[in-house]
Amino acid sequence: xxxxxxxxxxxxxxxxxxxxxxxxxRLKVKKNVxxxxxxxxxxxxxxxxxxxxxxxxxxAAQSIGEPGTQxxxxxxxYAGVAELNVTLGLPRLIEILDVRxxxxxxxxxxxxxxxxxxxxxxxxxxxxxxxxxYLKDIAEIEVDLREMSIIIKPDSEALKRKDLTFEELxxxxxxxxxxxxxxxxxxxxxxxxxSKESYKLLMDKFEELRDLVVMGIKEIKRVIIRKEEDEYxxxxxxxxxxxxxxxxxxxxxxxxxNDIYEIYEVLGIEAARAAIIKEAIETLExxxxxxxxRHIMLVADVMTADGELRQIGRHGVAGxxxxxxARAAFEMTVNNLLEAAVKxxxxxxxxxxxxxxxxxxxxxxxxxxxxxxNLGVRK
Amino acid sequence: MxxxxxxxxxxxxxxxxxxxxxxxxxxxxxxxxxxxxxxxxPIVKEIGAKPGDVIKITRKSLTAGVSIFYRLVVE
Numbered sequence: 001x002x003x004x005x006x007x008x009x010x011x012x013x014x015x016x017x018x019x020x021x022x023x024x025x026r027l028k029v030k031k032n033v034x035x036x037x038x039x040x041x042x043x044x045x046x047x048x049x050x051x052x053x054x055x056x057x058x059x060a061a062q063s064i065g066e067p068g069t070q071x072x073x074x075x076x077x078y079a080g081v082a083e084l085n086v087t088l089g090l091p092r093l094i095e096i097l098d099v100r101x102x103x104x105x106x107x108x109x110x111x112x113x114x115x116x117x118x119x120x121x122x123x124x125x126x127x128x129x130x131x132x133x134y135l136k137d138i139a140e141i142e143v144d145l146r147e148m149s150i151i152i153k154p155d156s157e158a159l160k161r162k163d164l165t166f167e168e169l170x171x172x173x174x175x176x177x178x179x180x181x182x183x184x185x186x187x188x189x190x191x192x193x194x195s196k197e198s199y200k201l202l203m204d205k206f207e208e209l210r211d212l213v214v215m216g217i218k219e220i221k222r223v224i225i226r227k228e229e230d231e232y233x234x235x236x237x238x239x240x241x242x243x244x245x246x247x248x249x250x251x252x253x254x255x256x257x258n259d260i261y262e263i264y265e266v267l268g269i270e271a272a273r274a275a276i277i278k279e280a281i282e283t284l285e286x287x288x289x290x291x292x293x294r295h296i297m298l299v300a301d302v303m304t305a306d307g308e309l310r311q312i313g314r315h316g317v318a319g320x321x322x323x324x325x326a327r328a329a330f331e332m333t334v335n336n337l338l339e340a341a342v343k344x345x346x347x348x349x350x351x352x353x354x355x356x357x358x359x360x361x362x363x364x365x366x367x368x369x370x371x372x373x374n375l376g377v378r379k
Numbered sequence: 380m381x382x383x384x385x386x387x388x389x390x391x392x393x394x395x396x397x398x399x400x401x402x403x404x405x406x407x408x409x410x411x412x413x414x415x416x417x418x419x420x421p422i423v424k425e426i427g428a429k430p431g432d433v434i435k436i437t438r439k440s441l442t443a444g445v446s447i448f449y450r451l452v453v454e
Contacts, residue, residue, distance in 0.1 A: 015444030245380070253384045263387065268422040269450075270436055271387035277441075278387075293441045307415035307453060 006035050010042045053368040055352075057302075060295035067289040068093065084224060084235055086258075092283045096276060097299070099311040101261050106219070106239035111254040117231035124225065125163070126249040127234055131223040133162055133215040139169075139190075143206050145199075150181075150192040150206050162215060172214050181205060217243045241266045264309050272309055276300040326353035382421050389438040391422050394449070399433045402449060416450035428452045 003024045007017045020041055024034050050056060071090040087095065087105045095103050110130070116122040135141065138158040142151045154169060170190060174183050177192060180201065184191040192209065194202050219240040226233050236244075239259045245252035245266070257263060258279060264272035280296045302317055303310050310316035314331045321327050324340040324347045340347075349355055355362045382388060394402065403410060410433065416423055418430050428434055432452045440446035 013440075013443035013446075015440075015442065018444065252380060254386055256387070266421060267382055267385055267388055268420040269416055270389050270391070270422065270438070271385065274387045274389070274438075297441070301414075305414045307417040307420065307450065 003031075003034050003038075006031070006038050010038060012042060012045055016041070016045060051365075053365050055364050056298060060298045063295045064284075064291055064299070067284065067287075067291055070289065071287050084222075084237060088283060088286055093280065096260065096279050096283065097303075097312045099261060099303070099309045099316070103259050105237075106257065106259050108220070108234075108236040108239045108241070108244060108255065108257045110234040110236065110244060111251045112232060112234070112249055113251045116249040117233075117251075120225065120227075120232060122249070123232035123234065126247065127223040127225055128162055129216060129247050129249070130220050130234065130236065130244060131216045132213045132218050132220050132238075133164075134210070135173075135212040135214050136210050138162060138164070138214065141206065141210055143202065145202075147191075148194050148197060148202055150194075150202070150209060152190040152192065152209070153188070154190070156188075164215060169214060172212075173209070176208070176212055177205060217247075220244070261309065269304050269307055269309070273300045273304045276303060321351070321353075323347050323349070323351045323354045325349075325357050326351050329353050329357060382425055388422060389436050391426055391428075392435045392437075393426060393428050394433045394435050398435075402433070410451055413449050413451040415453045418452050418454055423452055430454050 003021050007021060010017075012020075020038060024037065029037065068090060071093065084107060085105055086092075086107055087103065091104070110126075111117070112123060112126055116126055135152070139152050139154040142153075143149075144151055152173070154166060159166065159169070166188075170183060170185070173190060173192065177183065179195070181192045181194045184193060192205065194205060217240050219238040220236045222237040224235045226235060239257040239262060241255070241257045241259070241262045242265075244250060245255060256275075260272055260275045260279065263275045277293065277296050277300045280299070281291075281293060284291050284296075299312065303312065310320070312318065314327075318330045319327065321330075324336065324345050328336040328340075330353075347354055349358065349360070350363075352362045352364055361367045383391065399410070410431075413433065416434060418424075418428070423434070426434075430452050434450050434452060436448040436450060438446050438448055
C-alpha cells in the first residue's frame with residue numbers, strides 16, 4: 001500500500017513527508033486512518049512555522065552570539081589525526097562571517113578518482129603533482145663568484161622520490177632564466193652562466209632559483225596522505241582550488257577547501273553559501289556547541305543574497321543599511337553621521353533600529369500589521 | 380569538467396518565461412525583488428544564462444530535505 005497519494009496533497013517539506021511515510025509504513029495503518037494522521041501532522045507543521053513578522057535576524061544573532069561567548073580564544077589547534085594546524089573556535093567563526101580573502105590557515109581536502117584512491121603509491125603520485133617542490137629541496141645551490149655562475153647539484157635520490165628527471169629539471173630552469181643566462185651541463189651538475197658581468201644580477205638569479213617551484217602548485221606547502229575508510233585522502237596546507245581541480249587523478253567533484261572566497265570565485269555563489277553553512281556548523285560543533293542550522297542558514301542567505309559575498313559587518317551587510325541612524329548605531333558613529341551630513345542623506349525611518357532610537361513603534365511582529373477599514377461595502 | 384557536478388553546487392536551471400510569470404504571481408513580488416546572482420558567476424556561465432533570466436536552484440536542505448530557491452541574473 002502506498003501513502004504517497006495522501007501525502008501528495010499536502011505542501012509539506014520532503015524530509016517531513018519521508019518521516020511520516022516511514023512511520024506509516026512501519027505501523028501499517030489503513031488509508032482512512034493515515035489520512036487523519038497526515039492531516040494532524042500538517043496542522044502541527046503549520047503551528048510550528050515561524051510567524052510572519054517575526055524578527056528572525058535578531059533570534060539568529062542571539063542564537064549564534066551566546067554560544068560564541070563560550071568559544072575558546074585560542075587560535076590554533078591540531079585538528080584530527082593529521083598533524084595539520086587549523087584555526088578553530090571564535091577566530092575561525094569570525095573569519096567565516098568576515099569573508100576573509102585569505103584565511104589564516106588555508107587547507108584543502110582532496111579526494112581521488114577510484115583508480116588512485118585505493119593504492120598508496122598512486123595517491124603519493126598525485127600528492128607529488130600537487131605539493132610544491134622547491135629547487136632548494138632537491139638540489140644544492142652554490143654561487144661561484146669567480147665564474148659568475150650558479151652551480152646546481154641535483155640530489156639524484158630526491159629527484160627519484162619526486163619522479164622528476166634531470167632533463168625535466170634542466171628544461172624548467174631554462175624556462176625560468178630565459179635570456180639572462182645560459183645553462184650548461186657538467187658531470188651531473190647544472191651550471192647557470194650569467195650573461196652579464198653583474199653581481200646584482202647573479203644574486204637576484206640565485207635568490208630566484210632558490211625559491212623556484214620546480215614541481216607542484218606554489219600555494220600548497222605540504223600534503224598529508226591519510227587513509228579514510230577504504231580510500232586515501234589528501235590533506236594540504238595551503239589552498240588553490242582552481243589548480244588542484246585540474247590535476248590528474250583528483251576527483252574534483254569531492255575536493256574541498258576551507259577558503260570560502262576561493263569557492264565563491266571558482267564554483268559560484270550557491271557553492272559559497274553551502275560552504276559557509278558547512279564551515280560554520282563544523283566550527284561550532286568542534287567546540288561542542290549546538291546551534292540550530294536554521295540560524296546559520298539565514299546568515300548564509302543574507303551574506304549571499306546580492307549574488308556576491310558580503311561580510312557581516314561594517315563593510316558588508318551592516319554598512320549597506322539604508323538608514324543613517326542604523327549605521328551610526330552599529331559602528332563608527334561619528335564618521336557615519338558626518339558622512340551622511342556631507343552627502344545630505346535622508347533617513348526615512350523605515351527600519352527597526354532608527355525607530356527605536358527616536359522612540360516610535362517598530363514594524364515588527366504585531367507592529368507590522370495595520371488595520372484597513374473597508375468602508376461602504378456592506379452586505 | 381562540469382562545475383555543476385561538484386558536491387557543493389546545487390542544481391541550477393533557467394526558468395522559462397511563462398514559469399517566471401507564474402512564480403512572480405505566486406510570490407507576489409517583482410522580478411527585481413528576487414535574490415540576485417551575477418552573470419559572471421561560473422555556474423551561470425556554464426548553463427548559459429543571460430542577465431534578466433531567473434534561475435531555479437534546487438538545494439539539498441538540512442532541514443527540509445529539498446528546498447527551492449530563485450535568483451535573478453544581474454550584470
